[in-house]
Amino acid sequence: METERLIFFKDMILSDRGKLLKSISSVDSEIAAYMDQQLIEFSERSEEDAVVNLLNRLDYRQKKELSLMEEALSRIRSGTYGICMHCGHNIPEDRLLAIPYTTSCKLCTSKET
Numbered sequence: 001m002e003t004e005r006l007i008f009f010k011d012m013i014l015s016d017r018g019k020l021l022k023s024i025s026s027v028d029s030e031i032a033a034y035m036d037q038q039l040i041e042f043s044e045r046s047e048e049d050a051v052v053n054l055l056n057r058l059d060y061r062q063k064k065e066l067s068l069m070e071e072a073l074s075r076i077r078s079g080t081y082g083i084c085m086h087c088g089h090n091i092p093e094d095r096l097l098a099i100p101y102t103t104s105c106k107l108c109t110s111k112e113t
């Protein structure tokens with residue numbers, strides 16, 4: 001995928017992530033603490049009280065969504081974003097626009113379910 005498109009999707013995911021965090025916290029410092037974190041595993045963030053408090057407020061579905069967003073951001077960094085995890089084909093952009101953090105193409109998703 002072209003760098004320009006990657007940046008577009010990165011911004012989209014970052015903005016979705018911001019919205020998710022805002023929905024569980026109105027405390028800006030908590031959100032800022034989380035947003036400042038580099039992409040590291042949740043468990044490694046345990047020193048950051050504000051971040052832990054924030055993450056504790058997430059329900060299962062929100063936690064899952066947040067971790068999918070983190071994974072998508074890390075795939076953007078590693079250059080594997082937009083590639084189906086199962087068949088290795090490019091995921092069509094209209095699908096990425098609908099679900100920016102998806103890891104599989106439509107065909108593979110339909111096979112799974």
Ligand SMILES: [Zn+2]
Nearest residue numbers: 084087105108
């Ligand atoms: Zn696929």
